[in-house]
Amino acid sequence: MAKRSLTPLVDPSEFLDERLTLYPAALTSKGSAWDGIIAVEQRRKPACILESPALLTHFVGIRIGPPGGVVQKRDGRIHRGYETVGDIVIMPAGLPGEWCIEDATDGLHLSLAPVLLERVALQNELANPDTLQLVDCFQVRDAVIEHIGLALRAELATSGGADRLLGEALATALALRLIRRYSTARTSVSDYLGGLSKRRLRRVIDYIDAHLEEPLRLSELAGQAGLSPYHFCRLFKQATGITPHQCVIRRRVERAKRLLQQPEATIADVAFRCGFSSQSHLSRHFRQLVGVAPRTFQTH
Known part of the structure; x- marks a missing residue:
C-alpha cells in the first residue's frame, strides 16, 4: 500500500x-x-x-x-x-x-x-x-x-x-x-477464516477473465472482494491454494490454449490477447504450466 x-x-x-x-x-x-x-x-x-x-x-x-x-x-x-x-x-x-x-x-x-x-x-x-x-x-x-x-x-x-x-x-x-x-x-478477516466466500471468489475470477488482456493490478482485484490488498492476498490463497498473480497467469495460459487451437492464430497475437507482455513472456509461462512450447502445442 x-x-x-x-x-x-x-x-x-x-x-x-x-x-x-x-x-x-x-x-x-x-x-x-x-x-x-x-x-x-x-x-x-x-x-x-x-x-x-x-x-x-x-x-x-x-x-x-x-x-x-x-x-x-x-x-x-x-x-x-x-x-x-x-x-x-x-x-x-x-x-x-x-x-x-x-x-x-x-x-x-x-x-x-x-x-x-x-x-x-x-x-x-x-x-x-x-x-x-x-x-x-x-x-x-x-x-x-x-x-x-x-x-x-x-x-x-x-x-x-x-x-x-x-x-x-x-x-x-x-x-x-x-x-x-x-x-x-x-467485514473483517475473522469473518473469512476459510478464505474468500464462494460469491466473492467468483466475482474476482469473473473480473480476471473479463480483463485478461489488460495489466491487472492487485488493488483492483482486492477491490472486487472489498478487502485491502494485504488481507485479500491471504484469503485468496487460503481459498485457492495459489496467489492472485499465479491465478492470473493460469487463466491467461488457459485462454492461450483455446486461442492457439483456432485456425490462423499467431503466437504473437495470442500473447497480446491474453495479456502477456510479449511472445517470449507467453512461451515461458506456457512451458511451465503445460509442459510444451506454444508452437508445439499448436501443431499437435
Whole structure:
C-alpha cells in the first residue's frame, strides 16, 4: 500500500457540543493526558429534549444509569426504544441529531476524532481512509465497546486519565471495533477464516477473465472482494491454494490454449490477447504450466 500522509491528531474534547453537555459532568477527560486521543465524559441527563448539530467527532454513547425510554431522530429516521444499561448509540461525525429522553439516566460519552479512525484503518490495512464511513446506530449491544468504555471510565476515576499509553491503547481498540463492526469496512478477516466466500471468489475470477488482456493490478482485484490488498492476498490463497498473480497467469495460459487451437492464430497475437507482455513472456509461462512450447502445442 502506498504511504499516505497523516494529519496530526486533534483534541476531540474541543468538539464536545455544548448542547449535549448542559449538565455538569461527574467525570471528564478534558485537560487530561488523553487530550488529542479520545474525549470521555460521564453525565447525568434528566428527562429532556436535546438537539445536537453536526459534530466534528464520532460519538459513542453508552447507557450506564437507570433504564428508560428514548426517542432518537437522525438523518430522516426515527427510533423509539427502551434503553437498558449497556445499550449503545453510535453517531458518525457530521450527522446532526435529536433526542427525547423520557427518563433521567447516566450516560458515558466517548468522542473520537475521525483522523484517529483513518490512521488505525491505514495502519491495519482495514479500509481506504479516504472513503471510510461509520454506520449510524440507534441502539445496539456490544460487550467489547461497553468494556472499553467502562475501562476508560475506571482509569479516569482512579488516576484522572494520566496514563496516556493506556488511553491510546483503549482508544485504538475502540477505533478497531468501530471500523470492523460499524463502518463501511465492517467485514473483517475473522469473518473469512476459510478464505474468500464462494460469491466473492467468483466475482474476482469473473473480473480476471473479463480483463485478461489488460495489466491487472492487485488493488483492483482486492477491490472486487472489498478487502485491502494485504488481507485479500491471504484469503485468496487460503481459498485457492495459489496467489492472485499465479491465478492470473493460469487463466491467461488457459485462454492461450483455446486461442492457439483456432485456425490462423499467431503466437504473437495470442500473447497480446491474453495479456502477456510479449511472445517470449507467453512461451515461458506456457512451458511451465503445460509442459510444451506454444508452437508445439499448436501443431499437435
